[in-house]
Amino acid sequence: xxxxxxxxxxxxxxxxxxxxxxxxxxxxxxxxxxxxxxxxxxxxxxxxxxxxxxxxxxxxxxxxxxxxxxxxxxxxxxxxxxxxxxxxxxxxxxxxxxxxxxxxxxxxxxxxxxxxxxxxxxxxxxxxxxxxxxxxxxxxxxxxxxxxxxxxxxxxxxxxxxxxxxxxxxxxxxxxxxxxxxxxxxxxxxxxxxxxxxxxxxxxxxxxxxxxxxxxxxxxxxxxxxxxxxxxxxxxxxxxxxxxxxxxx
Amino acid sequence: xxxxxxxxxxxxxxxxxxxxxxxxxxxxxxxxxxxxxxxxxxxxxxxxxxxxxxxxxxxxxxxxxxxxxxxxxxxxxxxxxxxxxxxxxxxxxxxxxxxxxxxxxxxxxxxxxxxxxxxxxxxxxxxxxxxxxxxxxxxxxxxxxxxxxxxxxxxxxxxxxxxxxxxxxxxxxxxxxxxxxxxxxxxxxxxxxxxxxxxxxxxxxxxxxxxxxxxxxxxxxxxxxxxxxxxxxxxxxxxxxxxxxxxxxxxxxxxxxxxxxxxxxxxxxxxxxxxxxxxxxxxxxxxxxxxxxxxxxxxxxxxxxxx
Numbered sequence: 083x084x085x086x087x088x089x090x091x092x093x094x095x096x097x098x099x100x101x102x103x104x105x106x107x108x109x110x111x112x113x114x115x116x117x118x119x120x121x122x123x124x125x126x127x128x129x130x131x132x133x134x135x136x137x138x139x140x141x142x143x144x145x146x147x148x149x150x151x152x153x154x155x156x157x158x159x160x161x162x163x164x165x166x167x168x169x170x171x172x173x174x175x176x177x178x179x180x181x182x183x184x185x186x187x188x189x190x191x192x193x194x195x196x197x198x199x200x201x202x203x204x205x206x207x208x209x210x211x212x213x214x215x216x217x218x219x220x221x222x223x224x225x226x227x228x229x230x231x232x233x234x235x236x237x238x239x240x241x242x243x244x245x246x247x248x249x250x251x252x253x254x255x256x257x258x259x260x261x262x263x264x265x266x267x268x269x270x271x272x273x274x275x276x277x278x279x280x281x282x283x284x285x286x287x288x289x290x291x292x293x294x295x296x297x298x299x300x301x302x303x304x305x306x307x308x309x310x311x312x313x314x315x316x317x318x319x320x321x322x323x324x325x326x327x328x329x330x331x
Numbered sequence: 332x333x334x335x336x337x338x339x340x341x342x343x344x345x346x347x348x349x350x351x352x353x354x355x356x357x358x359x360x361x362x363x364x365x366x367x368x369x370x371x372x373x374x375x376x377x378x379x380x381x382x383x384x385x386x387x388x389x390x391x392x393x394x395x396x397x398x399x400x401x402x403x404x405x406x407x408x409x410x411x412x413x414x415x416x417x418x419x420x421x422x423x424x425x426x427x428x429x430x431x432x433x434x435x436x437x438x439x440x441x442x443x444x445x446x447x448x449x450x451x452x453x454x455x456x457x458x459x460x461x462x463x464x465x466x467x468x469x470x471x472x473x474x475x476x477x478x479x480x481x482x483x484x485x486x487x488x489x490x491x492x493x494x495x496x497x498x499x500x501x502x503x504x505x506x507x508x509x510x511x512x513x514x515x516x517x518x519x520x521x522x523x524x525x526x527x528x529x530x531x532x533x534x535x536x537x538x539x540x541x542x543x544x545x546x547x548x549x550x551x552x553x554x555x556x557x558x559x560x561x562x563x564x565x566x567x568x569x570x571x572x573x574x575x576x577x578x579x580x581x582x583x584x585x586x587x588x589x590x591x592x593x594x595x596x597x598x599x600x601x602x603x604x605x606x607x608x609x610x611x612x613x614x615x616x617x618x619x620x621x622x623x624x625x626x627x628x629x630x631x632x633x634x635x636x637x638x
Contacts, residue, residue, distance in 0.1 A: 120335045120574075123342050153637035159439050159630050167447070167621050170439045170630070178637050226629035260335075260342050265636070291337065294574065298337040302569050310565030313573050314558045317390045317580060321397030321554075324584035329402075 105135045105281035107273055116258060117292040123260045127287050133250040133273060144187065144194035144274040145244045146205045149256045151182025151236075151289075152265030153214070158223040174223040178215045181263040182236050183207060184256045186243020195277045203272055203279060207232075207239050235259035264289045338572035339383045345578060347377070352582015356395065359583070360590025362606045363399075363546060365392045365525030365553060370579065372449060372613050379575070381442045385432070385523030386564035386571045387579070389557045392525040394580040395587055396553040403547030410498035410544040414551045416505050417512035421556040424516020429563040432521050436568065439632070446617045448522055453614025456528060460607030467600035499544045507537055512552065520560045525553040528610075 109131040116125045133143060159173040187194055191206055200206055204213030207228065212218045231237040236259060244254040256269070266288050273281035291299055301309040334345040351373055359366030367388050374384035403409055435441040490504035511533050515526040530549045534540040540548070565571040 118335065121333065122335050123333050154633040155635040155637055156631050157439065157634050159632075161625060161628050161630070163624075167443070168623075168625055169443050173439060175634075181633070223629065226627065227631050230627065230629065230631050261340065295335055295337040298573050302338055302565065302571065302573070306566045306569055309573070310562040310571070313390050313565060313571050313576060314393060314561050316573070316577065317393035317558065317561065318397050318554075320577075320580045320584060321394040321399075322401060324394070324398040324588070325401040328398075328584075328588045 104137060105133050105273055105275075107271060107281050107283045108132045108134060109269075109271060109283055109285050111269065111285045111287050114287045116262070116287065116289045118262070118264065118289060118295055119291075119293045120295060122295075125258045125262070127256040127258065127267075129254040129256065129269065129271075129285070131252050131254070131271060131283075133252075133281065135250065139249065139275075141276045143246070143250070143252075143280075144189055145246075145252055145254070146185070146187040146191065146194060146203075146272045146274070147244055147254045147256070148205060148210050148270045148272075149182065149184040150180045150210065150214070150268045150270070151263055152180075152267070153178045154181045154263075155179070156227060158227045160223065160226075174221070176216060176224065176227065179227070180210070180214055180237075181265070182258070182267065183210055183231070183238075184243075184258075185210060185239040186254055186256070187241045188244040188246060188252065190241040191239075194274045195279070199274075199277065199279065204270070205272060207237055234261060236261065236263075258289070262289055264291050334574065334578070336379075336572050336575045338570060339379045339387075339575055341378060343377065343379075343575075348575070348578045349582045351377075352391075352579045353586035353589075355579075356583035356586020356588075357590035357593075358586075358606075358609070359395060360587030361593060362528075362590075362602060364528045364606075365396050365557075366583065366587075367392045367519075367522075367524035367526075368449075368453065368528065368610065369613060370583075371523035372617065374575075375445075376616075381445045382432075382436055382568065382570045383572055383575075385445065385521070386561070386568060387576050388523040389520070389560040389564060390571060390573075390576040391579040391583055393554060393557040393561055395583050396525055396527070396550045396557060398584055398587070400547070400550040400554045403550055406547070408544050408547035409551050410496055410540070410548045412494075413496045413499055413508065413540065413544070414548050414555075416494070416508045417515075417548070417552045418555055420509040420512025420514075421516040421552055422559055424513035424518075425520045425556045425559045426516075426563060427513075428517040428520025429560065429567055431517070432564075433567055443621070445522060446621050448518075450614055450617040450621060452518070452522070452529070453610050453617065457607050457609075457611030457614055460603055461611065464600045464603035464607055468604065471598075471600065496540075499540050499548075501539055501541075503538050511537065515552070516556050516560075519553075519556050520563070525557055527553055528606075 109129055111129050156176045156179045157173050159170040161168045162171040185207055191200055201209045204210045244252055246252045269285040271283050272279055332345050333342040335342045355366040355370045371384045371388045375381050435444055490506050492504050492506055493502055494505050495502045515530050519526045527549050531545055534545050561571055
């Protein structure tokens with residue numbers, strides 16, 4: 083009797099602990115490293131995924147992909163008119179703001195899952211920001227921060243950004259604008275079926291500056307003393323060269 | 332062809348930058364000024380952040396004023412004693428200017444202050460130049476001889492701590508010399524200008540420095556203050572874009588040569604009239620910027636990376 087109770091309790095416990103997801107997903111990201119060089123003007127990361135399932139499908143899959151860039155502290159300022167001149171007046175600081183946020187899905191988000199589920203899973207621009215720890219109220223500073231980022235192409239939400247190539251194989255593109263920040267990017271992929279989360283996986287890629295860009299940025303931030311001297315020398319040398327080349331006497 | 336500027340963090344057409352360098356260089360060669368007061372605003376207008384524009388243009392002016400300084404040095408039209416006193420003020424002024432710049436950037440009022448300073452300075456200088464050159468043109472037309480009063484003394488000449496500057500043949504107090512140097516240093520570091528078009532009139536009107544040594548001495552001073560400004564901006568704010576600087580320098584020094592040549596074919600007061608109009612135009616553009624409502628009342632700036 084005791085044994086049976088124990089078994090039931092154990093199985094109940096196990097079922098609580100066991101992953102709720104029945105499907106596993108294999109994904110590959112290419113390229114896993116985006117190089118920002120002097121000719122860079124935007125790039126694309128392509129993600130391929132395959133659902134591995136043993137069950138008979140009980141409905142079409144829905145996929146949502148959230149790509150998150152390195153977190154930043156952002157100061158949002160509001161300007162107002164003082165004596166006829168527009169000045170920055172009040173400001174609000176936000177921490178852990180993703181520098182890039184790309185949300186794409188195989189269908190419109192509301193068709194994939196209910197608003198409740200989407201919020202819990204951090205899918206959609208607003209939900210992803212809340213998940214990142216930003217306030218959930220409609221604070222005008224935050225609303226405008228998001229609007230500015232959207233206009234810069236750094237925040238985007240595209241339903242239809244994920245396409246199914248077959249019943250279980252899908253493809254997604256994450257397009258990075260030319261002003262993309264460098265750093266490590268996380269990709270969170272969630273698989274839904276009949277409005278329920280049935281699988282999830284993570285992946286990542288890196289954006290790095292290469293060549294002259296990397297060299298200059300690295301020198302300017304980490305070796306600023308030498309960098310400053312080098313720029314001054316370059317200026318003096320250019321000036322000297324010009325005075326020699328165009329000497330008229 | 333797009334060139335990605337690493338510190339400004341944006342791609343800009345390299346030919347646009349070269350053309351900008353050439354055009355500003357042409358104007359600077361034509362009028363004998365550094366061209367920072369045009370270069371910095373134009374960079375801001377094409378989308379470079381004011382901070383990066385100011386810091387980077389400092390290096391561009393270092394190059395153009397150094398090439399000028401060398402040729403004046405060869406002609407022995409540099410007053411070393413005068414430059415030394417100006418520099419003692421100028422270098423301190425530059426460091427204070429960068430300090431002010433850093434503080435304002437931290438509180439988010441840098442862009443407005445830069446626009447405001449440009450408005451005040453450019454409309455004042457442009458307006459004065461316009462009036463002065465207009466009068467000169469009228470005088471030339473009426474064939475009236477210019478009244479010169481050599482040896483006229485102003486209140487400046489009553490100040491203590493007088494010193495004799497042999498090359499310039501003047502005997503003035505070092506207080507106004509030092510103060511002028513300091514002012515040029517501050518203004519140059521905050522606004523991204525060499526300040527030649529402020530410095531030369533000040534030296535002539537306040538100190539009566541003769542025309543033979545004034546431009547050469549100004550070029551040497553500007554080279555030193557702008558080199559220090561570049562260095563200090565690079566160390567404190569990390570805003571100097573070496574790639575942008577190089578492209579601007581190359582365009583600038585070449586353009587300056589053509590400008591200098593074409594200036595020979597034009598009467599001096601008409602040249603000053605044109606420069607006055609140009610300065611006034613850029614000044615009004617800033618004024619418009621300040622009073623017109625921004626497209627978006629909100630602005631954002633990343634201040635740090637979180638882990």
